[in-house]
Amino acid sequence: MLRKHIVILGGGFAGVEAAINLAKERYFKVTLISNRPYMYIYPTSIWVPTGESKFSSNLIPLKKLAERRNFNFLEEEVSEFFGTEKYLILSNGEKIDFDYGIVAIGAGKLKTKGSENTLSICSEPEEALDIQKRLELLIAKGSGKIAVGFGTNPKDKSAVRGGPGFELLFNIHNNLKRLGIRDSFELTLFSPNPVPGARMGKKPVAIMEKMFKSMNLKQRYGKRVKEFLEDGIIFDDDSKLDSDLIIYIPANGGHKNLLKSDLPLDDSGFVKINEFCEVQGFENIYAIGDVAKLEGPDWKAKQGHIAEVMAKNVAKNIVIQENVLPFKKESYIHHINILCVMDTGNGAAFLLRDDKRQILLPMPIFGHWLKKAWGLYFKWSKLGYIPRIPGM
Ligand SMILES: Cc1cc2nc3c(=O)[nH]c(=O)nc-3n(C[C@H](O)[C@H](O)[C@H](O)COP(=O)(O)OP(=O)(O)OC[C@H]3O[C@@H](n4cnc5c(N)ncnc54)[C@H](O)[C@@H]3O)c2cc1C
Structure with a gap:
């Protein structure tokens, strides 16, 4: 059987989660392209400057992740992307064709x-x-x-x-x-x-x-x-x-690499998507994570867990579409909240903002170690050494 080729651009929160979920479906060929050889766990990297965490402790090697999770990994920079004709160009000049394209290259900086x-x-x-x-x-x-x-x-x-x-x-x-x-x-x-x-x-x-x-x-x-x-x-x-x-x-702000693409961008340079993360006006092209323009309440924020929700939804929606399943497509909008364990070095504060709640719960000492434990859980569960806890 000719397998559909799904190409994912970017090996961060969004790209990695999409690759893991899509690679479970053996009838897809999944290729993740990242210009870094590792996924960087930004939330726990806050301890690198003070020397409390080694730089290397915050990395997940993408080659190893790809081997364990059965997808292809290319360490390359994508320099051009064309959703209409479904091909991209790497900075080494190579052209790659695909059936589905998922853009997850994060955001640029103002x-x-x-x-x-x-x-x-x-x-x-x-x-x-x-x-x-x-x-x-x-x-x-x-x-x-x-x-x-x-x-x-x-x-x-x-x-x-x-x-x-x-x-x-x-x-x-x-x-x-x-x-x-x-x-x-x-x-x-x-x-x-x-x-x-x-x-x-x-x-x-x-x-x-x-x-x-x-x-x-x-x-x-x-x-x-x-x-x-x-x-x-x-x-x-x-x-x-x-x-x-x-x-x-x-x-x-918008990503510099999107300048050489045909994707629709808003005033800030973020990719315009609908609630299913489908890029507006394109078929089988998606944008997820920080690269995408978020809809939702005024207080919404670009966060790692939202990037992961978008990735999981896109994986589900592609499976529904390919198999003509009688399910409704998943929207990311009702998952919008702000959720974080804000570390203080000697404790932490649990922060939650959603439609109904505005919570800041001090967690002295214990909170600091909870965030550290989350970092280990995140790494090991991504690599498939321990099972995922639903919703985390
Ligand atoms: C210090 C810090 C702490 C944070 N703490 C939290 C937290 O506690 N909780 C939370 O939910 N969120 C947190 N965030 C936000 C979270 O990290 C981001 O929302 C998340 O990383 C977005 O994921 P992404 O995959 O969209 O982008 P990224 O994680 O930025 O990944 C983008 C990937 O694309 C690759 N790439 C870029 N351009 C190209 C190209 N042209 N070709 C190939 N590959 C390319 C990059 O190398 C990278 O691997 C934090 C962020 C920072 C910086």
Whole structure:
């Protein structure tokens, strides 16, 4: 039997989950293409800068994953993608034809003047190691000013990534405290948003405010960054925040590789899809995860677990379509929520926002180890060494 060829672009949360689910159906040939040899587990990478987690502990080798889960893996960069004619071009010039195309290449980052003077935990994974080195130098010096912040995308509120900024700041605070040198450091969170974290709801924001006071963390809110300098940040009112180390999470935007494709993009450059993740105006072409334009409530956010829901749905919907099964296609919209265990270095807070609830539940000590345990579960269950817990 001629097997349908499904090509998945990207080996992150969305691409890997789609590949695992589709490869279970032996009548598909599934190929995952990623420009990295590993899947990077961003949620647990927050401990790399403070040295609490090794860089390598946050990687899942894609070659090994593909062998265990029965799909093909190509370590290549996709440089062009054409959904109408169903082919793509790799950066080595090779052309690949397919029957189904699933785009899961994550998001691009919005640029700010002087961003070469910043480091990020949300861009290239290796930058976490650069932050680690810079932190070690400041610790050796015994004092310093550290600014952690994130940008916004005025065209798409769901494209902001603030959570990891809070987590990193709390972890740096607790690390310096453990070393007995916290009082010699100034730690500041900056954001153009007047109330960062507001989409979590009022109660969680009030609790966070208390946490900031108790940790003596400074705030520079409601000002846009005009320029990053080597020794600080200039805001749009021309005020300056002096800083020896600037850790900045740019807002998400469209992906540069989509410039050479025929996919429909919104104003921010995200791929336009319907509730079944089908790319608008195309047949058998899907976009999932951070690369796609999300629909849903005003407070929605691009998150890993939403990327996985989209991936599972697409796998189901392709199976329904191929087998002409009498089932309704799955929509991702009613799965939209914000869910995270926000680590503080000595505990964590469980955060949940959905249509009905706005919860921030402090989880002292135990929460920190729970998130660590989740990281191990995530890795081993993806590799198929332990069973998946439904819904996780
Ligand atoms: C520090 C941090 C902490 C986070 N914590 C949480 C959390 O606690 N909970 C949560 O739900 N979410 C969290 N997130 C968000 C979550 O990581 C993202 O929503 C998720 O990674 C999106 O998955 P994705 O597959 O769409 O994109 P990605 O994970 O970014 O994967 C994209 C993949 O595509 C590949 N790629 C890109 N371009 C090409 C190309 N041209 N050719 C081939 N391959 C390509 C990349 O190498 C990568 O493998 C966090 C994010 C960060 C940065």
